[in-house]
Amino acid sequence: MSRGGTRQQTLQWRTEQLNDGLRAGGQELEPDAVQAGTALVSKIEERWALKGGRTVVALAGATGSGKSTLFNALVGDEVSVIGARRPTTSKATAAIWGGDDNPAELLDWLGIEARHHVRDADKALDGLILVDLPDFDSTQESHRVEADRILERSDVFVWVTDPQKYADARLHNDYLAPLQDHEAVMLVVLNQVDRIQQDGGVERIKADLARLIAADGAGDFEVIGTSARLRHGLDELTSAIGAVVAHRNAAEQRLIGDVKGTARNLLRGVADADPTLSKDADQKLVTSLKQAAGVPVVLDAVQRDYLRQAGQHVGWLFTRWVSALRPDPLRRLRLGGTAERPAITDADVRTALGRSSLPPPSPAARSAVDLATRQVGEAAGAGLPPRWGDAVAAAATPQDEALADALDQAVMSTPLRARNPLWWEGANLLQWLLALTAIAGLVWLVVLGALGFLQMPQEVPTWGPLPIPVLMLAGGVLLGLLLAMISRAAARVGSRRRRRAIEERLATSVAEVSRKHVSEPVSAVLARHTQTRQQLQAAAR
Secondary structure (H helix, E strand, O other): OEOOOOOOOOHHHHHHHHHHHHHHHHHHOOHHHHHHHHHHHHHHHHHHHOOOOOEEEEEEEOOOOOHHHHHHHHHOOOOOOOOOOOOOOOOOEEEEOOOOOOOHHHHHHHOOOEEEEOOOOOHHHOOEEEEEOOOOOOOOHHHHHHHHHHHHHOOEEEEEEOOOOOOOHHHHHHHHHHHOOOHHHEEEEEOOHHHOOOOOHHHHHHHHHHHHHHHHOOOOEOOEEOEOOOOEOHHHHHHHHHHHHHHOOHHHHHHHHHHHHHHHHHHHHOOOOOOOOOHHHHHHHHHHHHHHOOHHHHHHHHHHHHHHHHHHHHOOHHHHHHHHHOOOHHHHOOOOOOOOOOOOOHHHHHHOOOOOOOOOOOHHHHHHHHHHHHHHHHHHHOOOOHHHHHHHHHHOOOOHHHHHHHHHHHHHOOOOOOOOOHHHHHHHHHHHHHHHHHHHHHHHHHHHHHHHHOOOOOOOOEEOOEEHHHHHHHHHHHHHHHHHHHHHHHHHHHHHHHHHHHHHHHHHHHHHHHHHHHHHHHHHHHHHHHHHHHHHHHHHO
Protein backbone atom coordinates (compact mmCIF):
# COMPACT_ATOMS: atom_id res chain seq x y z
CA MET A 1 0.00 0.00 0.00
CA SER A 2 1.20 3.55 -0.59
CA ARG A 3 3.01 5.44 2.10
CA GLY A 4 1.30 8.30 3.88
CA GLY A 5 -2.11 9.74 3.18
CA THR A 6 -4.09 12.99 3.25
CA ARG A 7 -7.39 14.00 4.74
CA GLN A 8 -10.09 13.81 2.05
CA GLN A 9 -13.30 15.70 1.55
CA THR A 10 -16.41 13.53 1.61
CA LEU A 11 -17.35 11.69 -1.56
CA GLN A 12 -20.84 13.18 -1.62
CA TRP A 13 -19.52 16.73 -1.46
CA ARG A 14 -16.98 16.13 -4.22
CA THR A 15 -19.58 14.44 -6.40
CA GLU A 16 -21.92 17.41 -5.99
CA GLN A 17 -19.13 19.79 -6.95
CA LEU A 18 -18.32 17.70 -10.03
CA ASN A 19 -21.95 17.42 -11.07
CA ASP A 20 -22.59 21.15 -10.61
CA GLY A 21 -19.41 21.92 -12.54
CA LEU A 22 -20.62 19.74 -15.41
CA ARG A 23 -23.97 21.50 -15.45
CA ALA A 24 -22.40 24.95 -15.31
CA GLY A 25 -19.85 24.14 -18.02
CA GLY A 26 -22.40 22.68 -20.41
CA GLN A 27 -21.35 22.60 -24.05
CA GLU A 28 -18.25 24.67 -23.37
CA LEU A 29 -16.46 21.63 -21.89
CA GLU A 30 -14.91 18.88 -23.99
CA PRO A 31 -17.69 16.40 -24.94
CA ASP A 32 -15.63 13.28 -24.18
CA ALA A 33 -14.66 14.62 -20.76
CA VAL A 34 -18.29 15.57 -20.03
CA GLN A 35 -19.45 12.11 -21.05
CA ALA A 36 -16.87 10.54 -18.74
CA GLY A 37 -17.88 12.85 -15.89
CA THR A 38 -21.59 12.15 -16.34
CA ALA A 39 -20.92 8.40 -16.43
CA LEU A 40 -18.87 8.70 -13.24
CA VAL A 41 -21.67 10.50 -11.39
CA SER A 42 -24.06 7.73 -12.42
CA LYS A 43 -21.55 5.09 -11.34
CA ILE A 44 -21.11 6.72 -7.94
CA GLU A 45 -24.87 6.79 -7.38
CA GLU A 46 -25.15 3.14 -8.34
CA ARG A 47 -22.15 2.02 -6.28
CA TRP A 48 -23.17 4.01 -3.24
CA ALA A 49 -26.61 2.43 -3.30
CA LEU A 50 -24.83 -0.95 -3.06
CA LYS A 51 -22.18 0.10 -0.57
CA GLY A 52 -23.01 -2.22 2.32
CA GLY A 53 -19.92 -3.62 4.02
CA ARG A 54 -18.25 -5.22 1.02
CA THR A 55 -14.91 -4.31 -0.53
CA VAL A 56 -14.25 -5.37 -4.11
CA VAL A 57 -10.56 -6.10 -4.70
CA ALA A 58 -9.54 -6.86 -8.29
CA LEU A 59 -6.44 -8.87 -9.20
CA ALA A 60 -5.27 -7.43 -12.51
CA GLY A 61 -2.29 -8.46 -14.56
CA ALA A 62 -0.86 -9.36 -17.91
CA THR A 63 -0.86 -12.82 -19.46
CA GLY A 64 1.55 -15.16 -17.73
CA SER A 65 1.94 -13.05 -14.58
CA GLY A 66 0.55 -15.89 -12.43
CA LYS A 67 -2.43 -13.82 -11.39
CA SER A 68 -4.92 -16.71 -11.38
CA THR A 69 -2.47 -18.98 -9.53
CA LEU A 70 -2.04 -16.25 -6.94
CA PHE A 71 -5.83 -15.89 -6.72
CA ASN A 72 -6.25 -19.63 -6.04
CA ALA A 73 -3.50 -19.50 -3.44
CA LEU A 74 -5.22 -16.65 -1.58
CA VAL A 75 -8.58 -18.42 -1.78
CA GLY A 76 -7.10 -21.74 -0.74
CA ASP A 77 -8.88 -23.62 -3.48
CA GLU A 78 -8.66 -24.22 -7.25
CA VAL A 79 -11.41 -21.74 -8.11
CA SER A 80 -10.04 -19.92 -11.13
CA VAL A 81 -9.44 -22.27 -14.06
CA ILE A 82 -6.07 -21.84 -15.76
CA GLY A 83 -5.73 -22.67 -19.44
CA ALA A 84 -3.58 -25.65 -20.31
CA ARG A 85 -2.01 -24.40 -23.52
CA ARG A 86 -1.68 -20.74 -22.71
CA PRO A 87 -2.20 -19.25 -19.29
CA THR A 88 -5.27 -17.06 -19.68
CA THR A 89 -8.49 -16.23 -17.80
CA SER A 90 -11.53 -15.77 -20.00
CA LYS A 91 -14.13 -14.71 -17.44
CA ALA A 92 -13.94 -12.95 -14.09
CA THR A 93 -14.28 -15.08 -10.96
CA ALA A 94 -15.25 -13.73 -7.53
CA ALA A 95 -14.27 -15.20 -4.17
CA ILE A 96 -16.38 -14.04 -1.22
CA TRP A 97 -15.21 -13.89 2.39
CA GLY A 98 -17.84 -13.94 5.15
CA GLY A 99 -20.03 -10.90 5.64
CA ASP A 100 -23.57 -10.65 6.98
CA ASP A 101 -25.07 -9.11 3.84
CA ASN A 102 -25.89 -10.85 0.61
CA PRO A 103 -23.39 -9.76 -2.08
CA ALA A 104 -25.56 -10.97 -4.96
CA GLU A 105 -26.80 -7.49 -5.93
CA LEU A 106 -23.27 -6.07 -5.89
CA LEU A 107 -21.95 -9.00 -7.96
CA ASP A 108 -24.81 -8.57 -10.41
CA TRP A 109 -23.82 -4.91 -10.77
CA LEU A 110 -20.23 -6.00 -11.35
CA GLY A 111 -21.49 -8.51 -13.91
CA ILE A 112 -19.66 -11.49 -12.36
CA GLU A 113 -21.41 -14.84 -12.65
CA ALA A 114 -18.69 -17.17 -11.35
CA ARG A 115 -18.88 -16.87 -7.53
CA HIS A 116 -17.15 -18.86 -4.82
CA HIS A 117 -17.76 -18.54 -1.07
CA VAL A 118 -14.52 -19.18 0.81
CA ARG A 119 -14.77 -21.91 3.44
CA ASP A 120 -13.11 -21.38 6.79
CA ALA A 121 -12.68 -17.73 5.81
CA ASP A 122 -10.15 -15.60 7.63
CA LYS A 123 -12.06 -13.17 9.86
CA ALA A 124 -9.53 -10.46 8.97
CA LEU A 125 -10.85 -10.61 5.41
CA ASP A 126 -14.51 -10.57 6.38
CA GLY A 127 -16.42 -8.56 3.73
CA LEU A 128 -13.83 -9.07 0.99
CA ILE A 129 -14.81 -9.87 -2.59
CA LEU A 130 -11.63 -10.87 -4.45
CA VAL A 131 -11.98 -10.86 -8.24
CA ASP A 132 -9.68 -12.66 -10.68
CA LEU A 133 -9.87 -10.65 -13.89
CA PRO A 134 -9.17 -11.68 -17.46
CA ASP A 135 -5.73 -10.58 -18.67
CA PHE A 136 -5.74 -6.92 -19.67
CA ASP A 137 -3.28 -7.68 -22.52
CA SER A 138 -5.13 -10.72 -23.84
CA THR A 139 -5.18 -11.31 -27.57
CA GLN A 140 -8.94 -11.77 -27.22
CA GLU A 141 -10.62 -8.35 -27.32
CA SER A 142 -13.58 -9.63 -25.28
CA HIS A 143 -11.17 -10.54 -22.45
CA ARG A 144 -9.67 -7.05 -22.44
CA VAL A 145 -13.11 -5.42 -22.48
CA GLU A 146 -14.25 -7.61 -19.57
CA ALA A 147 -11.14 -6.75 -17.55
CA ASP A 148 -11.53 -3.00 -18.15
CA ARG A 149 -15.24 -3.09 -17.34
CA ILE A 150 -14.77 -4.69 -13.93
CA LEU A 151 -11.69 -2.59 -13.15
CA GLU A 152 -13.87 0.46 -13.73
CA ARG A 153 -16.23 -0.75 -10.96
CA SER A 154 -13.76 -2.25 -8.49
CA ASP A 155 -12.84 -0.64 -5.16
CA VAL A 156 -9.21 -1.73 -4.86
CA PHE A 157 -6.61 -2.59 -7.52
CA VAL A 158 -3.96 -5.25 -6.97
CA TRP A 159 -1.58 -5.03 -9.90
CA VAL A 160 0.17 -8.34 -10.40
CA THR A 161 3.27 -8.42 -12.58
CA ASP A 162 6.31 -10.65 -12.97
CA PRO A 163 10.06 -10.21 -13.43
CA GLN A 164 9.76 -10.39 -17.21
CA LYS A 165 6.89 -7.91 -17.74
CA TYR A 166 7.10 -5.50 -14.81
CA ALA A 167 8.20 -2.68 -17.17
CA ASP A 168 5.48 -3.42 -19.75
CA ALA A 169 4.33 -0.18 -21.40
CA ARG A 170 0.66 -1.19 -21.41
CA LEU A 171 0.66 -1.68 -17.64
CA HIS A 172 2.32 1.67 -16.98
CA ASN A 173 0.85 3.89 -19.70
CA ASP A 174 -2.71 2.58 -19.89
CA TYR A 175 -3.38 1.66 -16.26
CA LEU A 176 -0.96 3.03 -13.68
CA ALA A 177 -0.35 6.50 -15.11
CA PRO A 178 -4.08 7.44 -15.22
CA LEU A 179 -4.48 6.34 -11.57
CA GLN A 180 -2.46 9.11 -9.94
CA ASP A 181 -5.37 9.88 -7.59
CA HIS A 182 -5.85 6.26 -6.42
CA GLU A 183 -2.74 5.75 -4.35
CA ALA A 184 -4.83 4.85 -1.30
CA VAL A 185 -6.60 1.93 -3.03
CA MET A 186 -3.75 0.26 -4.91
CA LEU A 187 -1.36 -2.58 -4.18
CA VAL A 188 1.53 -3.64 -6.39
CA VAL A 189 2.70 -7.25 -6.43
CA LEU A 190 5.81 -8.68 -8.06
CA ASN A 191 4.88 -12.34 -8.50
CA GLN A 192 7.07 -15.30 -9.44
CA VAL A 193 10.03 -13.99 -7.46
CA ASP A 194 11.21 -17.60 -7.20
CA ARG A 195 12.37 -17.30 -10.82
CA ILE A 196 14.92 -14.67 -9.88
CA GLN A 197 18.19 -16.50 -9.28
CA GLN A 198 20.87 -13.90 -8.46
CA ASP A 199 21.39 -12.63 -4.94
CA GLY A 200 19.68 -9.29 -4.31
CA GLY A 201 17.87 -9.51 -7.62
CA VAL A 202 14.40 -9.51 -6.02
CA GLU A 203 15.01 -6.30 -4.10
CA ARG A 204 16.60 -4.68 -7.14
CA ILE A 205 13.61 -5.45 -9.39
CA LYS A 206 11.13 -4.38 -6.67
CA ALA A 207 12.97 -1.08 -6.31
CA ASP A 208 13.04 -0.60 -10.08
CA LEU A 209 9.30 -1.34 -10.32
CA ALA A 210 8.58 1.16 -7.52
CA ARG A 211 10.67 3.74 -9.38
CA LEU A 212 8.72 3.21 -12.60
CA ILE A 213 5.40 3.55 -10.80
CA ALA A 214 6.54 6.78 -9.15
CA ALA A 215 7.57 8.04 -12.59
CA ASP A 216 4.07 7.22 -13.80
CA GLY A 217 2.74 9.62 -11.16
CA ALA A 218 0.71 6.85 -9.51
CA GLY A 219 2.44 7.24 -6.13
CA ASP A 220 5.19 5.77 -3.94
CA PHE A 221 4.64 2.08 -3.31
CA GLU A 222 6.25 -0.69 -1.36
CA VAL A 223 6.14 -3.55 -3.86
CA ILE A 224 5.10 -6.90 -2.35
CA GLY A 225 7.13 -9.85 -3.63
CA THR A 226 5.22 -13.15 -3.92
CA SER A 227 5.55 -16.67 -5.28
CA ALA A 228 2.21 -18.39 -5.57
CA ARG A 229 3.94 -21.69 -6.27
CA LEU A 230 6.07 -21.56 -3.11
CA ARG A 231 3.44 -19.54 -1.15
CA HIS A 232 6.10 -16.92 -0.53
CA GLY A 233 4.80 -13.46 0.47
CA LEU A 234 1.17 -14.57 0.67
CA ASP A 235 0.89 -13.61 4.34
CA GLU A 236 2.18 -10.11 3.59
CA LEU A 237 -0.24 -9.71 0.70
CA THR A 238 -3.15 -11.09 2.75
CA SER A 239 -2.28 -8.69 5.55
CA ALA A 240 -2.17 -5.72 3.15
CA ILE A 241 -5.53 -6.66 1.64
CA GLY A 242 -6.97 -7.19 5.12
CA ALA A 243 -5.83 -3.71 6.16
CA VAL A 244 -7.72 -2.20 3.24
CA VAL A 245 -10.84 -4.22 3.99
CA ALA A 246 -10.70 -3.34 7.69
CA HIS A 247 -10.97 0.40 6.99
CA ARG A 248 -14.35 -0.17 5.27
CA ASN A 249 -13.81 2.96 3.13
CA ALA A 250 -12.06 1.58 0.07
CA ALA A 251 -15.12 2.14 -2.14
CA GLU A 252 -15.28 5.76 -1.05
CA GLN A 253 -11.55 6.28 -1.50
CA ARG A 254 -11.64 4.72 -4.98
CA LEU A 255 -14.55 6.91 -6.06
CA ILE A 256 -12.92 10.00 -4.57
CA GLY A 257 -9.88 9.23 -6.70
CA ASP A 258 -12.13 8.88 -9.74
CA VAL A 259 -13.77 12.24 -9.03
CA LYS A 260 -10.41 13.98 -8.59
CA GLY A 261 -9.00 12.54 -11.80
CA THR A 262 -12.13 13.28 -13.82
CA ALA A 263 -12.35 16.83 -12.46
CA ARG A 264 -8.68 17.41 -13.27
CA ASN A 265 -9.29 16.21 -16.82
CA LEU A 266 -12.27 18.54 -17.14
CA LEU A 267 -10.21 21.46 -15.85
CA ARG A 268 -8.20 21.30 -19.06
CA GLY A 269 -11.27 22.80 -20.70
CA VAL A 270 -11.29 25.96 -18.55
CA ALA A 271 -8.81 28.77 -17.98
CA ASP A 272 -6.79 29.17 -14.81
CA ALA A 273 -8.22 32.65 -14.23
CA ASP A 274 -11.34 34.57 -15.22
CA PRO A 275 -11.13 37.47 -17.68
CA THR A 276 -13.28 40.54 -17.10
CA LEU A 277 -15.21 42.85 -19.36
CA SER A 278 -13.02 45.63 -20.70
CA LYS A 279 -14.35 49.06 -19.75
CA ASP A 280 -12.65 50.57 -22.79
CA ALA A 281 -14.27 48.07 -25.18
CA ASP A 282 -17.61 48.55 -23.43
CA GLN A 283 -17.38 52.33 -23.82
CA LYS A 284 -16.53 51.97 -27.51
CA LEU A 285 -19.59 49.74 -27.89
CA VAL A 286 -21.86 52.35 -26.26
CA THR A 287 -20.45 55.03 -28.55
CA SER A 288 -21.09 52.87 -31.62
CA LEU A 289 -24.59 52.02 -30.45
CA LYS A 290 -25.38 55.70 -29.98
CA GLN A 291 -24.45 56.32 -33.60
CA ALA A 292 -26.49 53.32 -34.75
CA ALA A 293 -29.48 54.47 -32.68
CA GLY A 294 -29.45 57.87 -34.38
CA VAL A 295 -28.65 59.75 -31.17
CA PRO A 296 -26.90 62.64 -33.02
CA VAL A 297 -30.04 63.13 -35.14
CA VAL A 298 -32.18 63.12 -32.00
CA LEU A 299 -29.91 65.62 -30.26
CA ASP A 300 -30.08 67.98 -33.22
CA ALA A 301 -33.88 67.72 -33.06
CA VAL A 302 -33.82 68.36 -29.30
CA GLN A 303 -31.76 71.49 -29.81
CA ARG A 304 -34.03 72.79 -32.58
CA ASP A 305 -37.09 71.97 -30.49
CA TYR A 306 -35.70 73.97 -27.57
CA LEU A 307 -35.08 76.98 -29.81
CA ARG A 308 -38.55 76.64 -31.32
CA GLN A 309 -40.18 76.59 -27.88
CA ALA A 310 -38.00 79.45 -26.71
CA GLY A 311 -39.16 81.51 -29.69
CA GLN A 312 -42.78 80.84 -28.74
CA HIS A 313 -42.18 81.90 -25.13
CA VAL A 314 -39.63 84.72 -25.23
CA GLY A 315 -39.62 85.87 -28.85
CA TRP A 316 -40.97 89.26 -29.96
CA LEU A 317 -44.69 89.09 -29.36
CA PHE A 318 -45.65 90.38 -32.81
CA THR A 319 -43.68 87.67 -34.68
CA ARG A 320 -44.27 84.62 -32.45
CA TRP A 321 -46.81 83.27 -34.89
CA VAL A 322 -43.93 82.57 -37.26
CA SER A 323 -42.40 80.14 -34.71
CA ALA A 324 -45.75 78.45 -34.30
CA LEU A 325 -45.77 77.65 -38.00
CA ARG A 326 -42.48 75.74 -37.84
CA PRO A 327 -42.84 71.93 -37.61
CA ASP A 328 -42.08 70.16 -34.34
CA PRO A 329 -38.70 68.47 -34.99
CA LEU A 330 -39.30 65.78 -32.34
CA ARG A 331 -42.82 65.02 -33.50
CA ARG A 332 -41.51 64.50 -37.03
CA LEU A 333 -39.29 61.74 -35.59
CA ARG A 334 -42.24 60.36 -33.58
CA LEU A 335 -40.38 61.29 -30.43
CA GLY A 336 -40.92 63.70 -27.58
CA GLY A 337 -42.56 63.84 -24.21
CA THR A 338 -41.88 65.54 -20.92
CA ALA A 339 -39.47 64.54 -18.22
CA GLU A 340 -42.35 63.21 -16.14
CA ARG A 341 -43.66 60.92 -18.87
CA PRO A 342 -43.37 57.25 -17.83
CA ALA A 343 -41.09 55.06 -19.88
CA ILE A 344 -42.64 53.13 -22.74
CA THR A 345 -42.72 49.39 -22.15
CA ASP A 346 -42.01 46.80 -24.83
CA ALA A 347 -45.73 45.95 -24.94
CA ASP A 348 -46.65 49.63 -25.40
CA VAL A 349 -44.19 49.96 -28.23
CA ARG A 350 -45.47 46.90 -30.04
CA THR A 351 -49.10 47.95 -29.53
CA ALA A 352 -48.47 51.38 -31.01
CA LEU A 353 -46.32 50.00 -33.82
CA GLY A 354 -43.55 51.30 -31.59
CA ARG A 355 -41.09 52.44 -34.18
CA SER A 356 -39.64 55.88 -34.39
CA SER A 357 -39.09 57.66 -37.68
CA LEU A 358 -35.36 57.82 -37.17
CA PRO A 359 -33.36 56.95 -40.27
CA PRO A 360 -31.90 53.43 -40.24
CA PRO A 361 -28.25 53.13 -39.27
CA SER A 362 -25.84 53.61 -42.10
CA PRO A 363 -23.56 50.77 -43.26
CA ALA A 364 -20.69 52.53 -41.51
CA ALA A 365 -22.65 52.61 -38.24
CA ARG A 366 -23.53 48.93 -38.58
CA SER A 367 -19.90 48.08 -39.22
CA ALA A 368 -18.87 50.11 -36.18
CA VAL A 369 -21.35 48.19 -34.02
CA ASP A 370 -20.14 44.86 -35.40
CA LEU A 371 -16.55 45.82 -34.73
CA ALA A 372 -17.35 47.05 -31.22
CA THR A 373 -19.25 43.87 -30.30
CA ARG A 374 -16.39 41.74 -31.62
CA GLN A 375 -13.94 43.77 -29.56
CA VAL A 376 -16.04 43.21 -26.45
CA GLY A 377 -16.15 39.47 -27.16
CA GLU A 378 -12.43 39.27 -27.90
CA ALA A 379 -11.48 41.26 -24.82
CA ALA A 380 -13.77 39.25 -22.54
CA GLY A 381 -12.74 35.91 -24.06
CA ALA A 382 -9.01 36.56 -24.04
CA GLY A 383 -7.19 33.65 -22.44
CA LEU A 384 -10.20 31.34 -22.48
CA PRO A 385 -10.15 27.94 -24.19
CA PRO A 386 -11.66 27.92 -27.71
CA ARG A 387 -15.10 26.63 -26.71
CA TRP A 388 -15.49 29.27 -24.00
CA GLY A 389 -14.10 31.97 -26.30
CA ASP A 390 -16.67 31.06 -28.96
CA ALA A 391 -19.45 31.19 -26.36
CA VAL A 392 -18.35 34.66 -25.23
CA ALA A 393 -18.15 35.87 -28.84
CA ALA A 394 -21.65 34.54 -29.55
CA ALA A 395 -23.01 36.22 -26.41
CA ALA A 396 -21.41 39.52 -27.44
CA THR A 397 -23.06 39.42 -30.87
CA PRO A 398 -26.85 39.66 -30.52
CA GLN A 399 -29.21 39.37 -33.45
CA ASP A 400 -29.32 42.58 -35.50
CA GLU A 401 -33.11 42.95 -35.35
CA ALA A 402 -33.29 42.45 -31.59
CA LEU A 403 -30.57 45.01 -30.98
CA ALA A 404 -32.05 47.51 -33.44
CA ASP A 405 -35.50 47.22 -31.84
CA ALA A 406 -34.03 47.60 -28.37
CA LEU A 407 -32.14 50.74 -29.40
CA ASP A 408 -35.22 52.25 -31.02
CA GLN A 409 -37.31 51.52 -27.94
CA ALA A 410 -34.59 52.97 -25.71
CA VAL A 411 -34.68 56.25 -27.64
CA MET A 412 -38.48 56.33 -27.68
CA SER A 413 -38.74 55.68 -23.95
CA THR A 414 -36.23 58.40 -23.02
CA PRO A 415 -37.84 61.77 -22.07
CA LEU A 416 -36.47 64.30 -24.51
CA ARG A 417 -37.99 67.42 -22.96
CA ALA A 418 -37.77 69.03 -19.55
CA ARG A 419 -39.39 71.82 -17.59
CA ASN A 420 -39.18 75.21 -19.21
CA PRO A 421 -36.60 77.54 -17.65
CA LEU A 422 -38.01 80.03 -15.14
CA TRP A 423 -36.49 82.98 -16.97
CA TRP A 424 -38.80 82.23 -19.88
CA GLU A 425 -41.76 83.30 -17.72
CA GLY A 426 -40.10 86.57 -16.72
CA ALA A 427 -39.06 87.36 -20.28
CA ASN A 428 -42.52 86.49 -21.55
CA LEU A 429 -44.15 88.80 -18.98
CA LEU A 430 -41.77 91.60 -19.90
CA GLN A 431 -42.50 91.11 -23.60
CA TRP A 432 -46.21 91.40 -22.92
CA LEU A 433 -45.68 94.59 -20.92
CA LEU A 434 -43.56 96.09 -23.70
CA ALA A 435 -46.07 95.04 -26.34
CA LEU A 436 -48.96 96.51 -24.40
CA THR A 437 -46.95 99.72 -23.90
CA ALA A 438 -46.29 99.94 -27.64
CA ILE A 439 -49.95 99.27 -28.41
CA ALA A 440 -51.06 101.85 -25.89
CA GLY A 441 -48.71 104.43 -27.44
CA LEU A 442 -50.01 103.58 -30.88
CA VAL A 443 -53.63 103.89 -29.77
CA TRP A 444 -52.81 107.17 -28.08
CA LEU A 445 -51.26 108.52 -31.28
CA VAL A 446 -54.25 107.37 -33.32
CA VAL A 447 -56.60 109.17 -30.94
CA LEU A 448 -54.48 112.29 -31.13
CA GLY A 449 -54.54 112.07 -34.94
CA ALA A 450 -58.31 111.77 -34.94
CA LEU A 451 -58.73 114.72 -32.62
CA GLY A 452 -56.44 116.79 -34.84
CA PHE A 453 -58.45 115.80 -37.88
CA LEU A 454 -61.60 117.02 -36.11
CA GLN A 455 -59.77 120.27 -35.15
CA MET A 456 -60.47 119.64 -31.51
CA PRO A 457 -58.19 121.15 -28.92
CA GLN A 458 -55.62 118.68 -27.50
CA GLU A 459 -52.69 118.71 -25.13
CA VAL A 460 -49.91 116.09 -25.54
CA PRO A 461 -47.70 115.37 -22.53
CA THR A 462 -44.01 115.26 -23.25
CA TRP A 463 -40.91 113.87 -21.68
CA GLY A 464 -38.25 116.30 -22.57
CA PRO A 465 -38.63 117.21 -26.24
CA LEU A 466 -40.45 113.95 -27.14
CA PRO A 467 -44.17 113.21 -26.79
CA ILE A 468 -44.89 110.41 -24.39
CA PRO A 469 -47.10 108.42 -26.85
CA VAL A 470 -44.21 108.36 -29.30
CA LEU A 471 -41.87 107.22 -26.53
CA MET A 472 -44.32 104.48 -25.56
CA LEU A 473 -44.67 103.19 -29.13
CA ALA A 474 -41.00 103.41 -30.06
CA GLY A 475 -39.76 102.24 -26.66
CA GLY A 476 -42.16 99.26 -26.58
CA VAL A 477 -41.14 98.13 -30.05
CA LEU A 478 -37.40 98.71 -29.74
CA LEU A 479 -37.07 97.30 -26.25
CA GLY A 480 -39.19 94.29 -27.29
CA LEU A 481 -36.88 93.63 -30.23
CA LEU A 482 -33.81 94.06 -28.02
CA LEU A 483 -35.23 91.68 -25.40
CA ALA A 484 -36.02 89.15 -28.13
CA MET A 485 -32.43 89.31 -29.38
CA ILE A 486 -31.01 88.85 -25.87
CA SER A 487 -33.46 86.01 -25.19
CA ARG A 488 -32.50 84.28 -28.44
CA ALA A 489 -28.81 84.41 -27.49
CA ALA A 490 -29.66 83.03 -24.04
CA ALA A 491 -31.81 80.34 -25.68
CA ARG A 492 -28.88 79.20 -27.80
CA VAL A 493 -26.85 78.68 -24.63
CA GLY A 494 -29.81 76.90 -23.04
CA SER A 495 -30.26 74.68 -26.09
CA ARG A 496 -26.68 73.48 -25.78
CA ARG A 497 -27.25 72.73 -22.13
CA ARG A 498 -30.48 70.90 -22.96
CA ARG A 499 -28.60 68.92 -25.61
CA ARG A 500 -25.96 67.84 -23.09
CA ALA A 501 -28.60 66.86 -20.53
CA ILE A 502 -30.60 64.81 -23.05
CA GLU A 503 -27.37 63.29 -24.36
CA GLU A 504 -26.67 61.99 -20.88
CA ARG A 505 -30.16 60.51 -20.68
CA LEU A 506 -29.80 58.85 -24.06
CA ALA A 507 -26.33 57.60 -23.20
CA THR A 508 -27.77 56.00 -20.07
CA SER A 509 -30.56 54.39 -22.09
CA VAL A 510 -28.17 53.10 -24.76
CA ALA A 511 -25.78 51.87 -22.08
CA GLU A 512 -28.68 49.93 -20.57
CA VAL A 513 -29.32 48.32 -23.96
CA SER A 514 -25.63 47.49 -24.20
CA ARG A 515 -25.70 46.01 -20.71
CA LYS A 516 -28.83 43.96 -21.33
CA HIS A 517 -28.05 42.70 -24.84
CA VAL A 518 -24.24 42.40 -24.70
CA SER A 519 -22.68 42.84 -21.27
CA GLU A 520 -25.12 40.66 -19.35
CA PRO A 521 -24.97 37.72 -21.79
CA VAL A 522 -21.17 37.94 -21.82
CA SER A 523 -21.06 38.22 -18.03
CA ALA A 524 -23.35 35.20 -17.77
CA VAL A 525 -20.89 33.11 -19.81
CA LEU A 526 -17.96 34.37 -17.72
CA ALA A 527 -19.92 33.62 -14.53
CA ARG A 528 -20.55 30.08 -15.74
CA HIS A 529 -16.85 29.75 -16.48
CA THR A 530 -15.99 30.94 -12.97
CA GLN A 531 -18.50 28.58 -11.39
CA THR A 532 -17.29 25.67 -13.51
CA ARG A 533 -13.64 26.30 -12.69
CA GLN A 534 -14.23 26.77 -8.97
CA GLN A 535 -16.39 23.66 -8.61
CA LEU A 536 -14.09 21.47 -10.66
CA GLN A 537 -11.12 22.73 -8.67
CA ALA A 538 -12.99 21.90 -5.47
CA ALA A 539 -13.75 18.40 -6.75
CA ALA A 540 -10.13 17.87 -7.81
CA ARG A 541 -8.58 19.29 -4.65
